[in-house]
Amino acid sequence: MLKKFFSWAKKDNEIPREVDTTHPDVDPAMLYCPQCGDEYRAGIRQCHVCEVDLISGKEKLAALKEEEKMNGERSMEISPEDRLVAIRNGKLRDLKPYQVLLARHTIPALLTGESGNCSKG
């Protein structure tokens, strides 16, 4: 039994947005917990829940932008030049959750049949 399943998770619907409008929920004047993301008024130094030092909205925005920049540079397309790494062997239906998980982190994954023979046809 040979199963072949190729899937490219595409994010074509995600249009690149203007930088400063990406996070209207983050107010540079407010303070934020880097762990749980809770918002605090100026003057408060620590998150009551996590007991970690708060970061300013500015810092949070900078961190978010940095993260997006890194994600934006990554493509969900797998090209023939890409080096593929086998991370898991098993039944396809057991592997599907891994692909979903990787896609969530903008990492393209390929599920192939057990023969490993990817020739067309």
Ligand SMILES: [Zn+2]
């Ligand atoms: Zn917190």
